[in-house]
Amino acid sequence: MFDSHFHTTDPRLITLPEVVQGKNHGVEIGADFESLPAVFEYAREHEGIYCTAGVHPEYADTYSANDFENFVVANLNEPKFVAIGECGVDYHRDDLPSREQQITVFEHQIFMADRYHKPLVVHSRDAWEDTANVLIANRSKLKHGVLIHCMSYTAEQAKFLMEQLSGVPVYFAFGGHITYKNKAYLHDTLRAIPLDRILIETDAPYLAPVPKRGEINRPQYIQYTAETMAQVLNKTVDEIELMTRNNAYQFYKIKAVQ
Numbered sequence: 001m002f003d004s005h006f007h008t009t010d011p012r013l014i015t016l017p018e019v020v021q022g023k024n025h026g027v028e029i030g031a032d033f034e035s036l037p038a039v040f041e042y043a044r045e046h047e048g049i050y051c052t053a054g055v056h057p058e059y060a061d062t063y064s065a066n067d068f069e070n071f072v073v074a075n076l077n078e079p080k081f082v083a084i085g086e087c088g089v090d091y092h093r094d095d096l097p098s099r100e101q102q103i104t105v106f107e108h109q110i111f112m113a114d115r116y117h118k119p120l121v122v123h124s125r126d127a128w129e130d131t132a133n134v135l136i137a138n139r140s141k142l143k144h145g146v147l148i149h150c151m152s153y154t155a156e157q158a159k160f161l162m163e164q165l166s167g168v169p170v171y172f173a174f175g176g177h178i179t180y181k182n183k184a185y186l187h188d189t190l191r192a193i194p195l196d197r198i199l200i201e202t203d204a205p206y207l208a209p210v211p212k213r214g215e216i217n218r219p220q221y222i223q224y225t226a227e228t229m230a231q232v233l234n235k236t237v238d239e240i241e242l243m244t245r246n247n248a249y250q251f252y253k254i255k256a257v258q
């Protein structure tokens with residue numbers, strides 16, 4: 001499997017043997033500014049692992065536009081550097097930075113993606129309206145592609161976004177919560193998305209799929225998410241693996257060399 005979104009340099013995962021050996025292929029996602037050097041170093045040192053530079057909305061209150069741009073510019077020659085993000089909006093908890101701060105930081109990273117010709121990885125939780133509004137208003141800056149990671153919205157919302165962003169390559173990644181009983185509506189969402197725009201991810205160490213729900217998520221648990229996606233789409237797990245790998249390579253502009 002090619003895992004389109006994980007955080008294996010997280011202290012909860014970095015000592016796992018398969019992480020040390022770089023056995024999980026996918027994209028190591030940068031989510032806080034302080035950790036970006038470690039994220040890039042991990043990708044540089046392991047075959048089949050790529051990296052992104054982003055600041056999650058949780059850290060919007062400490063974001064420095066200058067520092068972030070300097071980091072991006074300093075790493076433009078890094079072939080493993082495939083996208084800007086994760087960035088976006090998250091209204092799930094009350095103790096997060098203000099909505100205004102989150103949107104400002106999100107918009108700056110959209111600007112960076114456009115300026116430096118990278119696709120954009122978006123995090124959006126309980127914030128559908130602002131996510132859609134910001135993306136639609138910045139449509140012209142998304143020509144390198146946008147990925148809604150850990151897609152948690154309805155089929156209607158997915159279709160609306162694809163219509164409003166017509167001409168923009170819009171992708172959606174599904175994670176562990178497509179296996180949750182209380183998120184069964186995501187089956188309809190998955191079926192509403194063109195097959196060439198669907199990615200798979202773990203978001204490890206977060207959002208472990210059933211039957212591991214509640215545990216620290218690991219890249220190997222991607223199998224459970226793939227099994228649910230295969231059932232929903234009436235495909236085999238092997239077909240899901242091939243399809244999501246090709247789509248991830250398309251979105252992240254990775255050449256199929258492995």
Ligand SMILES: [Zn+2]
Binds near residue numbers: 005031
């Ligand atoms: Zn993440």
